[in-house]
Amino acid sequence: MLAQKPSFRFLATGAVGSLFILAFLLFGIHQSDSSTLYTFKTSQPRPPLHCPSVEPTNGTWEFAVERDGLDYGLSEEQCHIAFPKLFIEIDKSVALRQNNHISYKELDSRNLEDSMVRAIIDQGELYIVDYAAMPVTQTRARATLNSLYRALKAHPDRQLLPNIEFTFTTEDFAEDPSGLGPIWAYSKRDGDDSVWLMPDFGYWSWPEVQIGPYQEARRRIAAIDDGETLADGTMVPGLNFQDKKKQLVWRGSLATNPAIRSKLLKSAQGRSWASVRVIDWDNENDIRYNLLPIEDHCRYMFVAHTEGRSFSGRGKYLLNCRSVMITHPLVWREAHHGALISSGPDANYIEVQSDFSDLSSKIDFLIDNPQTAERIANNAVRTFRDQYLTPAAESCYWRHLIRQYAAVCDFEPVLFSTDRDGRKLPRGIPYETWLLTH
Numbered sequence: 001m002l003a004q005k006p007s008f009r010f011l012a013t014g015a016v017g018s019l020f021i022l023a024f025l026l027f028g029i030h031q032s033d034s035s036t037l038y039t040f041k042t043s044q045p046r047p048p049l050h051c052p053s054v055e056p057t058n059g060t061w062e063f064a065v066e067r068d069g070l071d072y073g074l075s076e077e078q079c080h081i082a083f084p085k086l087f088i089e090i091d092k093s094v095a096l097r098q099n100n101h102i103s104y105k106e107l108d109s110r111n112l113e114d115s116m117v118r119a120i121i122d123q124g125e126l127y128i129v130d131y132a133a134m135p136v137t138q139t140r141a142r143a144t145l146n147s148l149y150r151a152l153k154a155h156p157d158r159q160l161l162p163n164i165e166f167t168f169t170t171e172d173f174a175e176d177p178s179g180l181g182p183i184w185a186y187s188k189r190d191g192d193d194s195v196w197l198m199p200d201f202g203y204w205s206w207p208e209v210q211i212g213p214y215q216e217a218r219r220r221i222a223a224i225d226d227g228e229t230l231a232d233g234t235m236v237p238g239l240n241f242q243d244k245k246k247q248l249v250w251r252g253s254l255a256t257n258p259a260i261r262s263k264l265l266k267s268a269q270g271r272s273w274a275s276v277r278v279i280d281w282d283n284e285n286d287i288r289y290n291l292l293p294i295e296d297h298c299r300y301m302f303v304a305h306t307e308g309r310s311f312s313g314r315g316k317y318l319l320n321c322r323s324v325m326i327t328h329p330l331v332w333r334e335a336h337h338g339a340l341i342s343s344g345p346d347a348n349y350i351e352v353q354s355d356f357s358d359l360s361s362k363i364d365f366l367i368d369n370p371q372t373a374e375r376i377a378n379n380a381v382r383t384f385r386d387q388y389l390t391p392a393a394e395s396c397y398w399r400h401l402i403r404q405y406a407a408v409c410d411f412e413p414v415l416f417s418t419d420r421d422g423r424k425l426p427r428g429i430p431y432e433t434w435l436l437t438h
Contacts, residue, residue: 037427038104038165038411065386070215072154072395076403079396086388086397088338089188089197090404096193097408104411106181107165115170116183117141120413120428121402124158127415127428129165131438137170143204144170149431151398161399162406165413168198173310173332184401187311187332198401199335202313203394211294211317215391218320220295222385225322239299241322241374246367248326248359249300250276251292256308260328260354264306267356273363275300301373302326302363319384322377324366325349328356335397339388341379348379 063082068074074082112118115137118129126149134141152158168184176192188195205213222228227238248268254261268274280286294314297303298321305315305327311334318325319336329351330337342351350366352359366373387393416424429437 037417038413040411041409063387063392065390069386069390069392071392072150073156074392074396076399079400083388083393083396085338086335086393087400087404089333089335090397090401093193093196094404094408101408101410102182102405103409104165104413107167108181109179110167110181110183112167115141116167117145117170118165118167119145120163120165120415121152121161122163122413122415124152124155124161126152126431128431128434129428131434134170139205139207140170140201143201143206144168144198145431145435147199147201147204147394148398151395154395155399161402163412164402164406164409166196166405170201172308182405187334189331189333196401196405197333197335199394199397200311200313200316202316203391206313209313210291217294217317218385220293221298221317221320224295224298225381241301241377242370244299244301244323245275246301247273247275248302248304248363249292249297250304250306251279251290251297252306252308252312252314253281254278257306261306263354263356264304264359267359271360271363273302273360273367276304297321298323301377302366307332316384316389319349319380320389321385322381324373324376325380326352326359326362328352328354336384336388336393339383341383345375346379347376348383350376 061078061081063078068078068082079086112130112132114133114135116132118131120127120129126145128145131141152161155161166182166184171185173187174183174185174192174195176188176194180194182194182196184196184198186198186200188197202211203214205211211217219228223236223238225238228236230236250264250268252261254265265276265278268276277290279290294317297318301323303318303321303323303325305318305325306312307328307330311332315325315327315334316336325348327349330340340349341347342349350362352362366376413427415427417427419425
């Protein structure tokens, strides 16, 4: 991928000649009095949400995936009714800041390094304040901003959302040394107190591993399990769970987490139930022979999930399959993890030891007890494909993140700063303009 040019990155190739952008380039916010970049909240903000509080449905509305799964504009109450386990990590972040609200100085203490974006949401509109160099994560940044923008535009009352200023990283994880201000990231560990969890880039698209738009990937996955009707009217039947390959499938690189992934390879070596192969992403021939389209993972009865440098983006795709996801204890949290259940009648995945020492015995058990395996796979579809991993859930998460983050900020950003000479300078570029000029 191409790296973004550093320093005042808002000058695009071609005709960006408006005074709005020119003023930003000539003067920037660094010549401004920092007190003009925000205003203190004059009254106590609305407290963090713990239950639905708007647009009462009188108990008559229930989430139905066929009708609501693609609705990016569900109301605040509908979001809480539909996805009660979705906001656990946000609520943890709020609790940490309940008596120690985020100040502008604290936000500003984190320098904008490579792969970071700083932005403002004002009256439900998105503005880009600064955009760092993106050596390898340019598509992630654009995907994330597009998803956030979609969640804002789909909401009919977006102008009622609180105004916020925030920074997010497009790296696999955010550094969390003490003293640095809050940052949004795709994954976090317990103890990463300054990190606020946001949806990952794959909810828009993930071209680097040849996975297209998320909704299209979901369609292809569902077609494997449930069948589909082709354009000419031909009906293609789905694959029954009991007819799937009775193997554990995994494709990936060892380099991103050799400590975990090498143990999976060792445990699977020579096993008849294993279809486990390493991919060298720098070798085109290796990719050609070993890459497995994400939907074709769903042709296997068991799908292995391993963390990489932090989270692994494949997890949400695997949980869309009517297959049994098998994974080690997860260290890195993602937005949907609150809905994971590893035991009991509602189990929707299987957890094995970190060294995969019990992998073989658990696979053998599931093969010998196909009804149990099918129940777990069906639970995964019901919980994730049809609920917590729907596009509607992702959009609900974004807006809840905005509300809850704002609830523990003691300031509101301003869109125009004032320089030493009293001139008003724009602090951010409207996203619509930024998108067309970068």
